[in-house]
Amino acid sequence: MSEGDRVLYAAHLGKRYRQGEVWIDALRDFTFDFPPGVTAVVGPSGSGKTTLLNLLAGFDRPSAGEVYLAGRPLHALGEDERAGVRLAHAGFVFQSWNLLPTLSALENVAFPLLLKGVPRRERNQRARALLDEVGLGHRASHFPHQLSGGEQQRVAIARALALDPLVLFADEPTGNLDSAAGERVLELLLGQARGRRRVVLVTHDLEIAARAHRILRLKDGRLVEVRASP
Amino acid sequence: MALVFRNQRARPVRSLLTVLGILVATASMVLFLSFGEGLRQALAGEMTKFGPEIRVVAEGTGVFGVPNPELDQNVLDTLKAHARELGIARLFPAVVMMKGSGFDPATTFLFYGLPEGVTPKDLAPAAKLVAGRLDPHPDGAVVGKQKAEQNRLTLGKVLRLSRRAEVPVVGIVDAGNGLADSFIFVPMKLLQKVLHTDQYSVVLVYVAPGHKADEVAARIRALLPGVDAQTTSEAIKYAERAIKIGDVIRFGISLIALIVGGLLVANTVMMSVYERIREFGVMRAIGARRGFIFRLVLLEALLLAVAGGAVGVAAGYLGSWVVNLYTTHAVGLALSAVTPRLVLFSLAVALALGLSAGLLPARVASRISVVEALGRL
Numbered sequence: 001m002s003e004g005d006r007v008l009y010a011a012h013l014g015k016r017y018r019q020g021e022v023w024i025d026a027l028r029d030f031t032f033d034f035p036p037g038v039t040a041v042v043g044p045s046g047s048g049k050t051t052l053l054n055l056l057a058g059f060d061r062p063s064a065g066e067v068y069l070a071g072r073p074l075h076a077l078g079e080d081e082r083a084g085v086r087l088a089h090a091g092f093v094f095q096s097w098n099l100l101p102t103l104s105a106l107e108n109v110a111f112p113l114l115l116k117g118v119p120r121r122e123r124n125q126r127a128r129a130l131l132d133e134v135g136l137g138h139r140a141s142h143f144p145h146q147l148s149g150g151e152q153q154r155v156a157i158a159r160a161l162a163l164d165p166l167v168l169f170a171d172e173p174t175g176n177l178d179s180a181a182g183e184r185v186l187e188l189l190l191g192q193a194r195g196r197r198r199v200v201l202v203t204h205d206l207e208i209a210a211r212a213h214r215i216l217r218l219k220d221g222r223l224v225e226v227r228a229s230p
Numbered sequence: 231m232a233l234v235f236r237n238q239r240a241r242p243v244r245s246l247l248t249v250l251g252i253l254v255a256t257a258s259m260v261l262f263l264s265f266g267e268g269l270r271q272a273l274a275g276e277m278t279k280f281g282p283e284i285r286v287v288a289e290g291t292g293v294f295g296v297p298n299p300e301l302d303q304n305v306l307d308t309l310k311a312h313a314r315e316l317g318i319a320r321l322f323p324a325v326v327m328m329k330g331s332g333f334d335p336a337t338t339f340l341f342y343g344l345p346e347g348v349t350p351k352d353l354a355p356a357a358k359l360v361a362g363r364l365d366p367h368p369d370g371a372v373v374g375k376q377k378a379e380q381n382r383l384t385l386g387k388v389l390r391l392s393r394r395a396e397v398p399v400v401g402i403v404d405a406g407n408g409l410a411d412s413f414i415f416v417p418m419k420l421l422q423k424v425l426h427t428d429q430y431s432v433v434l435v436y437v438a439p440g441h442k443a444d445e446v447a448a449r450i451r452a453l454l455p456g457v458d459a460q461t462t463s464e465a466i467k468y469a470e471r472a473i474k475i476g477d478v479i480r481f482g483i484s485l486i487a488l489i490v491g492g493l494l495v496a497n498t499v500m501m502s503v504y505e506r507i508r509e510f511g512v513m514r515a516i517g518a519r520r521g522f523i524f525r526l527v528l529l530e531a532l533l534l535a536v537a538g539g540a541v542g543v544a545a546g547y548l549g550s551w552v553v554n555l556y557t558t559h560a561v562g563l564a565l566s567a568v569t570p571r572l573v574l575f576s577l578a579v580a581l582a583l584g585l586s587a588g589l590l591p592a593r594v595a596s597r598i599s600v601v602e603a604l605g606r607l
Contacts (some may be wrong), residue, residue: 059515059600080519087517094604098512102236112516159516 006068007166008034008056008198014064015051022227026051028221030065034167038190038199040212040229048221049202050171055147056200057090057169058082069164091160093189095172098156099144105131106140112162130158134188150181157188168192168199174208186211234529241502245534249499252580253540253545255491259484260546260568260576261553266477268554272467281355282434283443286321286450289458296328296340297431299422305454306433316449317441321429322348325421327391339377340415341391343421343431350374350403353434356408361385362401366415370400376411378402380560389414392424399607435459487584491538495587499531503595510595511603524596531588532581539580543573 013030015104016023041049054060055067058074059082070089074082082150086092092114099108106127113123131137134154144152160168170189174182184223190211191197201212209215210229217225238245240509286309288300306323313321325343342353349364350372351357357364362385366372373383378399383389385401397416403412422428437443447459503510510523550566557565 054601054604057515059604080521083514083517083519086515090517092515094512095516098508100233100509100512102233102240107232111513115517115519115522 001031001108005071006033006163007036007196008058008072008200009068010052010065011067012065013052013055013062013067015048015055015060016063023159027055027062027218030223031103032223032226034198034200035199035214036193036196037213038201038211040201040203040209040215041218042203042206042209042215043218044204046220047218049204049218051221052218053169053171053200053202056167057092058086087112088163089166091163091165091168093156093160093170093173095175099152099159101144104141104143105136105147106136108144108155109158109162112159116163126162127158130161131155133161134158148181149177153177153181153185154188157185157192161192166197167204168197170199171202173201173202174203174205234533237502237530238504238533242503244498248494248534249538249541251494252491252535252583253542255484255487255583256539256542256576256580257545257549258487259481259579260543260572261549261566262480262484263477263575264546264550264566264568266473266480267569267572268469268550268565269473271567271569272565273466273473281353281436283437283451284435284447284459284461286433286435286454286457286459287431289456291458291460296326299325299425299427299429299431301430301433301457303428305457308454309433309435309450311603312453313420314438316359316453317438317446318435319438320436321433321547322352323418324348324432325418325425325427327421327425329391339389340413341421342415343418345418346414350405350410350413350415353413354405357403357405357410360402360404362399364401364403366397367417369397369417369420372401372415373395373399373400374411374413375404377414380412383579391416391420395420395424415557425533431448460607475568488579492583492587495531495534495538495584496590498534499527499588499591500594502530503527503591507598507603510598514598514600515604520596523598524592527592527595528585528588531591532584535580535584535587536577539577539583542580543568543576548575572582 009032011031013027014025015027016025018024022101023040030052041052043049055062056069058067058069058077062075069085072085074085077085103111106124109130110123113126118126123210128137128140131140134140134157136151136158139147139151144155147155168189173189174185177185185209189199189201193213194207201208203209214226214228216223275545281562286301287297291297301323309316309318309321322345324345327341327343329341330338344350344352346367349580351364360375362372363370364372371389376385383399383402384401385402388396389399390396397420403415414419435446437446443461443463447461450459451457511522547568550568553566554564
């Protein structure tokens with residue numbers, strides 16, 4: 001299979017940062033072809049999890065290696081081109097739910113569709129259906145500050161799914177939630193690994209990671225272990 | 231666009247204060263520049279209200295100066311003798327005397343001495359009699375309506391021209407808010423006596439049909455050395471130049487207010503950008519291109535500026551109305567005018583202000599790195 005056919009693939013990926021006079025290798029020689037399903041990325045603080053996510057999602061450019069998202073070489077693309085690839089093929093759920101505070105739940109979910117140029121009626125219909133899917137249809141007109149943490153995170157998941165992405169990135173999605181709300185969000189996320197879709201779940205919680213199809217363990221910027229979940 | 235409005239509504243006090251800043255800047259600019267527009271309109275109106283097309287004065291007299299009685303009988307006789315070949319339909323001399331500072335309309339009195347057979351209607355054809363009679367002869371004063379109201383001059387009231395010369399008010403004339411409304415018309419002989427002269431300040435000339443005022447004036451100048459013939463169109467041109475200089479000065483002054491207003495918008499939008507770095511980071515992460523963020527921030531600045539500009543124009547219009555209330559009462563002229571071109575110019579300036587004030591914050595917002603913005607989560 002060529003790189004162009006791969007949904008999410010990294011080859012010899014590396015990232016170096018300069019901190020004062022010192023160069024730090026945040027990620028070194030990471031190679032992995034993400035298969036369909038849920039892949040958890042685990043490791044202690046400073047192991048390179050967030051750096052890896054930034055590179056896989058095209059938030060940042062690698063210092064070395066290649067990364068392909070939906071067959072597009074993110075490492076060779078400019079900022080706006082990478083944004084275009086993200087919009088079309090990736091969805092994001094962050095630890096702090098990051099809804100746009102001046103938009104209602106419905107408008108937040110519809111925001112990627114707005115960027116894509118989908119007409120208002122169509123995007124509202126789609127956003128409402130997604131909110132129903134995450135169990136928040138009745139909260140569509142509420143603003144983020146009127147929603148609980150768990151509800152905000154579910155709205156964020158609905159937003160991430162708005163354009164039916166091939167890859168869903170989740171960075172510590174339950175980190176700020178109580179266990180009941182966290183469980184509901186996690187079930188919702190894990191349930192999204194359907195068809196060709198890949199779910200990349202960055203977490204430091206091994207119990208959560210155990211529910212993924214496979215676990216990648218990072219240490220000091222290196223991929224040290226790949227194993228299927230028990 | 232909804233996002234732009236929502237972002238402003240999310241910070242109502244700050245948005246309102248910024249709009250107020252722009253409002254004050256635009257209103258002051260409208261008001262400053264309305265004086266130039268008002269002067270132009272007043273001048274054009276005044277010139278059409280004034281009957282004689284040429285005034286012959288001693289050389290060196292300013293276009294809008296009060297002429298001294300320096301023209302002798304020879305000037306008048308020569309003009310009369312050559313009237314036909316010069317293209318003059320009618321002419322008459324007059325003597326002008328100003329009493330008071332000339333700066334304060336209430337304490338300045340402009341006496342216009344008219345020869346027998348000439349009434350204020352010959353100077354201002356649209357003039358209407360309000361009370362008494364139109365002809366100041368043989369020994370009365372006909373007062374312009376504005377002047378009469380300003381100094382509470384009523385029929386029978388006595389005006390003192392000098393220690394020995396006094397005239398009663400015998401008529402009040404309405405010249406339609408023109409300059410003649412501020413004049414006091416008296417018999418010319420009386421004014422000559424007061425000034426101890428038998429000369430004239432001015433010879434007012436009506437151009438014969440088929441002749442052009444400029445050409446007639448040139449012929450008069452050629453015929454009479456030491457004499458200047460000033461046409462109303464020359465006066466308008468002269469005044470237009472002065473108004474233009476005034477416009478530049480007034481715009482310069484209002485520019486300071488505009489720059490302050492612009493900095494206010496830039497500061498507000500920049501602060502808003504720094505507060506919302508997370509939001510912009512999330513937008514970029516989701517897939518918003520730089521241009522989207524740039525336009526969003528720029529539109530916010532434009533919205534503030536246009537809202538402030540529109541209300542500012544309305545406030546300037548109100549200010550202009552108040553100014554006119556005063557100047558109409560004080561000098562008989564509406565000196566301020568908010569014309570359509572001034573409204574368009576002011577809105578364009580407000581728009582340009584918003585555009586230039588929003589450019590830097592928009593650039594900063596659009597260049598926020600996703601990693602850096604998300605790092606602030």
